[in-house]
Amino acid sequence: MSILSLHDLTVRYRHTVAVDRVDLVVPEGQIVGLVGESGSGKSSIARAVVGLAPVSGGRIALDGRDLPRRGRRRPVQMVFQDPYSSLDPRMTVGDSIAEAIPHRLGRAARRSEVERLLHLVHLDPARAGHRPGQLSGGQRQRVALARALAGRPEVLIADEITSALDVSVQGAILNLVRDMQRELGLSMLFISHNLAVVRYVASRIAVMYQGRIVEEGPTAEVLADPRDDYTRQLLAAVPTGAGGRRPVRSAESGCD
Amino acid sequence: MSATPAAAAEPGRATAWWQNRWVRFAARRLLRLLVSLWVLVTAAFFMVHLVPGDPVRAALGPLAAADVVAARRHALGLDDRLLVQYWHFLRDLCTGQLGDSIGTQLPVGQIIGQRLPATAELALLAFAVAMAIAIPLGAAIAALTRHGRARRTELAFAGSSVVLGAVPDFVLGVLLVFVFAVQLHWLPVAGRDAPSSYVLPVLALAIGPAAILSRIVRVEMLAVLDTDYLRTARAKRLSGLRIHLVHALPNAVTATLTLSGLLLGSLVAGTVLVENVFAWPGLGSSIVGSITNKDFPLVQGTVLVYGIGVLLINTVVDVALAVLDPRSTIGVD
Amino acid sequence: MKNWSRAVRTPLGLTGFGLLALTLFTAVFAPLLWGHQATSFDTDNMLAGASAQHWFGTDNLGRDIFFRVLVATRLSIALAVSATAISVAVGIVLGSAPMLLGRWLGRPIIGLVNTVVAFPGLLLVLFFAVVFGVGAQGAVLAVGFAGAPVFARLCHTLMAGVAGRDFVAAARVSGVGSGRILIRHVLPNIAEPLMVNATIGAGGVLLSFAGLSFLGLGVQSPAYDWGRMMQDGLTGIYVHPLAALAPGAAVIIAGLAFNLSGEAVARSLGVQIDVPWRAAVTPRRRRAPAAGARTGPDTDTDLVLDVRDLRVAFPHGDAEISPVRGVTFQVHRGEAVGIVGESGSGKSLTALAVADLLEFPARVDAERLTFLGADLRDGTGHRHLLGTSLAVVFQDPMTSFNPAHRVGAQLAEAARAHQRATRAQAWQRAVDRLRAVRIPDPRRRARQYPFEFSGGMRQRAMIGMGLMGTPKLIVADEPTTALDVTVQRQVLDMLQEVRAADGVAVILISHDVSVIAEVCDRVLVMYAGRVVEDLPAGELADGARHPYTRALVAAVPDMRSDIDAPLATIPGQPVDPAHVPAGCAYAARCPLADDRCRAQDPPLRTAADRSRVACWHAGEPLPILSDLAALEVDA
Numbered sequence A: 001m002s003i004l005s006l007h008d009l010t011v012r013y014r015h016t017v018a019v020d021r022v023d024l025v026v027p028e029g030q031i032v033g034l035v036g037e038s039g040s041g042k043s044s045i046a047r048a049v050v051g052l053a054p055v056s057g058g059r060i061a062l063d064g065r066d067l068p069r070r071g072r073r074r075p076v077q078m079v080f081q082d083p084y085s086s087l088d089p090r091m092t093v094g095d096s097i098a099e100a101i102p103h104r105l106g107r108a109a110r111r112s113e114v115e116r117l118l119h120l121v122h123l124d125p126a127r128a129g130h131r132p133g134q135l136s137g138g139q140r141q142r143v144a145l146a147r148a149l150a151g152r153p154e155v156l157i158a159d160e161i162t163s164a165l166d167v168s169v170q171g172a173i174l175n176l177v178r179d180m181q182r183e184l185g186l187s188m189l190f191i192s193h194n195l196a197v198v199r200y201v202a203s204r205i206a207v208m209y210q211g212r213i214v215e216e217g218p219t220a221e222v223l224a225d226p227r228d229d230y231t232r233q234l235l236a237a238v239p240t241g242a243g244g245r246r247p248v249r250s251a252e253s254g255c256d
Numbered sequence B: 001m002s003a004t005p006a007a008a009a010e011p012g013r014a015t016a017w018w019q020n021r022w023v024r025f026a027a028r029r030l031l032r033l034l035v036s037l038w039v040l041v042t043a044a045f046f047m048v049h050l051v052p053g054d055p056v057r058a059a060l061g062p063l064a065a066a067d068v069v070a071a072r073r074h075a076l077g078l079d080d081r082l083l084v085q086y087w088h089f090l091r092d093l094c095t096g097q098l099g100d101s102i103g104t105q106l107p108v109g110q111i112i113g114q115r116l117p118a119t120a121e122l123a124l125l126a127f128a129v130a131m132a133i134a135i136p137l138g139a140a141i142a143a144l145t146r147h148g149r150a151r152r153t154e155l156a157f158a159g160s161s162v163v164l165g166a167v168p169d170f171v172l173g174v175l176l177v178f179v180f181a182v183q184l185h186w187l188p189v190a191g192r193d194a195p196s197s198y199v200l201p202v203l204a205l206a207i208g209p210a211a212i213l214s215r216i217v218r219v220e221m222l223a224v225l226d227t228d229y230l231r232t233a234r235a236k237r238l239s240g241l242r243i244h245l246v247h248a249l250p251n252a253v254t255a256t257l258t259l260s261g262l263l264l265g266s267l268v269a270g271t272v273l274v275e276n277v278f279a280w281p282g283l284g285s286s287i288v289g290s291i292t293n294k295d296f297p298l299v300q301g302t303v304l305v306y307g308i309g310v311l312l313i314n315t316v317v318d319v320a321l322a323v324l325d326p327r328s329t330i331g332v333d
Numbered sequence C: 001m002k003n004w005s006r007a008v009r010t011p012l013g014l015t016g017f018g019l020l021a022l023t024l025f026t027a028v029f030a031p032l033l034w035g036h037q038a039t040s041f042d043t044d045n046m047l048a049g050a051s052a053q054h055w056f057g058t059d060n061l062g063r064d065i066f067f068r069v070l071v072a073t074r075l076s077i078a079l080a081v082s083a084t085a086i087s088v089a090v091g092i093v094l095g096s097a098p099m100l101l102g103r104w105l106g107r108p109i110i111g112l113v114n115t116v117v118a119f120p121g122l123l124l125v126l127f128f129a130v131v132f133g134v135g136a137q138g139a140v141l142a143v144g145f146a147g148a149p150v151f152a153r154l155c156h157t158l159m160a161g162v163a164g165r166d167f168v169a170a171a172r173v174s175g176v177g178s179g180r181i182l183i184r185h186v187l188p189n190i191a192e193p194l195m196v197n198a199t200i201g202a203g204g205v206l207l208s209f210a211g212l213s214f215l216g217l218g219v220q221s222p223a224y225d226w227g228r229m230m231q232d233g234l235t236g237i238y239v240h241p242l243a244a245l246a247p248g249a250a251v252i253i254a255g256l257a258f259n260l261s262g263e264a265v266a267r268s269l270g271v272q273i274d275v276p277w278r279a280a281v282t283p284r285r286r287r288a289p290a291a292g293a294r295t296g297p298d299t300d301t302d303l304v305l306d307v308r309d310l311r312v313a314f315p316h317g318d319a320e321i322s323p324v325r326g327v328t329f330q331v332h333r334g335e336a337v338g339i340v341g342e343s344g345s346g347k348s349l350t351a352l353a354v355a356d357l358l359e360f361p362a363r364v365d366a367e368r369l370t371f372l373g374a375d376l377r378d379g380t381g382h383r384h385l386l387g388t389s390l391a392v393v394f395q396d397p398m399t400s401f402n403p404a405h406r407v408g409a410q411l412a413e414a415a416r417a418h419q420r421a422t423r424a425q426a427w428q429r430a431v432d433r434l435r436a437v438r439i440p441d442p443r444r445r446a447r448q449y450p451f452e453f454s455g456g457m458r459q460r461a462m463i464g465m466g467l468m469g470t471p472k473l474i475v476a477d478e479p480t481t482a483l484d485v486t487v488q489r490q491v492l493d494m495l496q497e498v499r500a501a502d503g504v505a506v507i508l509i510s511h512d513v514s515v516i517a518e519v520c521d522r523v524l525v526m527y528a529g530r531v532v533e534d535l536p537a538g539e540l541a542d543g544a545r546h547p548y549t550r551a552l553v554a555a556v557p558d559m560r561s562d563i564d565a566p567l568a569t570i571p572g573q574p575v576d577p578a579h580v581p582a583g584c585a586y587a588a589r590c591p592l593a594d595d596r597c598r599a600q601d602p603p604l605r606t607a608a609d610r611s612r613v614a615c616w617h618a619g620e621p622l623p624i625l626s627d628l629a630a631l632e633v634d635a
């Protein structure tokens, strides 16, 4: 669909530089994974792109043109981490989704559009009349996805969308993300602190550390042959998963 | 999400003096005090100018001769342009001059000086009594009634504190006078002389706030008792007494202290009413007369003194908080 | 609205709303019914005491005080309500300034509001009374404006709370404008607390008014409200106390009516906020049935912890729920046992029950619950044993230290309490323990407060705290969930080291299978308050036999999972402890479930290799994943 590119992007809050002259490209129809520890600036990038954080320097472009960050039509949409706070508890699921449809539609057209979107995220269209309180975390995150898709975005940003979910539904959401990306050909920036999750969904990976991108490349290459020190540290820290055990380190002098 | 610079995680390195958190805290607090003071002074100044019509005419009454009014206007400097008046007002304030009372012709500073001690005494005593009742009571009730234990005690406490908290201090004053002075003759009806004459006014002022404050202490204590760090303390298998007194109480009191500044402020204001009930010779019994008589210099002066009192109290509370809870110095504005 | 109607049904609400209805009724009808009696002079009966004719006596013009108090209700309430309306309206406008006008205009407005709020209400009232002049109208404006800053701040705080939520950000991102966000998202979400506060505020305003009129600055005769009547009555309190006390009582009753109603609603709102469950000190314990209680003395000297048929129950309405329903396991010296499962499966409750940290109203039952041979079911006799031999590490290092005390002191006090160490010795040991968990410069760090530590350091310090004694068991409940991977690695390594060096047993709870697989020897898989499988950690990947365990492992990608295959999913939702189904609790979500599963609960059977599993179809092949995916709709 479209190429999202960041040139020299800087995001500064009052006392800190959260994003420090970052260059990053999300190529057409691909998922780029962004990893790094908490506070490294991942979410700041996401929020800057969708207009929720100030851009103190640099440029955000979509297909080479400056990205509109105000107004009704937003070609980049975002899904948030916590599905318990990203849906208005007083609005029905259908209303939340309908609100995000940029053009005015008749009542019937709106209904069928909401149904189409719910169907797209594998939810029963009858859920449209429910309130978020009646849904589980996984279901809410599906609604949040449907709302993001309602804007017919060209690029989707997913910010830690599985980390507030229970392990049992994480997998389902990840499957959905991959299916949707394939079906709709979306370009996507997928943010996570979990390397294994990023490895599973993303074709390219960017590693962030203290506001900078320290390494970027095709997922398989970066994971197999990390060039940056921090990337190596990060990889070494990941638990190896069911089946493999690391050797127990022997006690060192400090410990008696 | 923002990148925390390594310095934040690594405190205690050699830093310039202006980076010291105490210095920063003091600077921030001083700035806030100055801004509040400016707001107060400006409000006091404009208060008189916001009065519809001519304040001097209003003060002297419709029967006063026009030239008397004009002369008084001139004497008060009300003929000057507003900014000039403002400037004079500020200048006089800095030299401690508050003007003369229209009613008695005495300097306002002198009148206030005579009456301030009585008010301050009353407010501080009442505050001390309120705290002395509220903190132990609230903490004990919290510890006893947690998790729906001792339902009756909780209900009795909730009921009586709601009722006592809803009784306005002057109604309570009247009630106390009726019971202890009129009916029982134990204590004097009014005035400020023997120690016994302090009892009723102080109680009238203190009981309501004590009821409200003890509820706050209880809620804070309950919240603290439910924190993770209290669970940690229990996991250390400390004695119940130590858990409550050393781990819970300081945190509950810190949270309460934030509110006690507001409370002391409203105690100060409450003196106005209570002084009128007990004919207490403080600022409160004079301000009412000066408002009805439109004695604006005196009103202005009194409002300023009250306001400054409240500001000082808030500053003292903040400093106390900073000492008790080091986190508060790293200031979230 | 649901909350309001629920609030009315509580005793507090019943009293409050009852009084409120009575007050409003009087305000509306008293002047119509008794207006005449209240103003007619009875010149023969001036300043009379209470009598059958005049219940509360008469005033100096011989007017009936009882009726005057009733009639004055209308004016008193009307003034209070209109002043509150002014406060709330002005408050909303000022409070929403930052949202509507943007930061540059909004910030100074809120700054001013915050400055003014510091001044007590009565002072502001006096200020505005000067400006607006003496009299009822002036007083309404004075009280109204004086109350505005409080409401402005309240609105601002509430709005900031809502505006910080992601759903507002989400609306922004989809291009919804500020005004619409304010009306559609923000105001509806703050309406309820605002209304509660306005109701309570009206009570306060009523008192302010009475105060003003009492001072002679409010209502002027011949009009009268309660404050005015008290003022008139005070002079004669010696001869005729009721003249002052009756209107005083009216003020109190009306004030209470507003306060109690607001309070009742606030409480019922509070009930909705789901209070996260916490641990506490002294659990109510019940001995297990006598038959099971007698188990022979232990010959197994390596046994650290022995748990048999552990149950944890909570009162739930009139009934009881049991989030832990019969858990049995043992932990041996130096062994690391992991517990995995979805949230709500009872992992934390099991850990806390074992650590003897559950309190009223939780009820712990067990056939056997011994730690180092001591029976934990018999109450408080084991303080020192637990204090020195059992260490606990909790999930959130940010909140698990007491913010008011220095880190060193928090470590040291355990040694003071249980080892009779002197202050200096205890401190020395604390510094030493901080060094042992690799806190750099421990001498200086010990003197610092928790907020000066980073998250990873705090968690290590927490482990250090457990090492103050000579622990035989460390119970760690999600110790790394709140931490970054690199920090998680340090903490896990630290646990491993302690274990290897001193032969300390570890119970590690985590929802992350790969963490458990890496650290532990053995894994307990919990579902709906039971252990459904107990197996060596090394076999999690290939040797698991329970369908739930297998799904749990396959649902989470690790660094070796096949990126071309879809992940396994577990359809449906975890079991609500209030509605545990008959038969196997997992049946509704299990691809192998059959009629037998739905009817009969599978027992936890021990196999020859001492692993245990509770499933009628343990180890049977699961349908292939793509079929599973079809099941996932609506999960």
Ligand SMILES: Nc1ncnc2c1ncn2[C@@H]1O[C@H](COP(=O)(O)OP(=O)(O)O)[C@@H](O)[C@H]1O
Pocket (backbone or CB within 6 Å): C277, C278, C314, C321, C323, C341, C342, C343, C344, C345, C346, C347, C348, C349, C350, C577
């Ligand atoms: N105080 C309580 N009252 C009622 N139910 C509770 C209470 N505490 C916990 N529960 C319930 O017990 C179940 C298990 O909780 P928990 O042990 O915290 O699970 P886990 O640690 O596996 O996430 C949950 O369903 C929870 O709702």
Ligand code: SF4
Pocket (backbone or CB within 6 Å): C547, C548, C584, C585, C586, C587, C588, C590, C591, C592, C593, C594, C597, C598, C602, C614, C615, C616, C617, C618
């Ligand atoms: S007993 Fe039946 S329903 Fe339960 S886990 Fe085994 S196969 Fe599934």
Ligand SMILES: [Mg+2]
Pocket (backbone or CB within 6 Å): C343, C344, C347, C348, C478
């Ligand atoms: Mg848990």
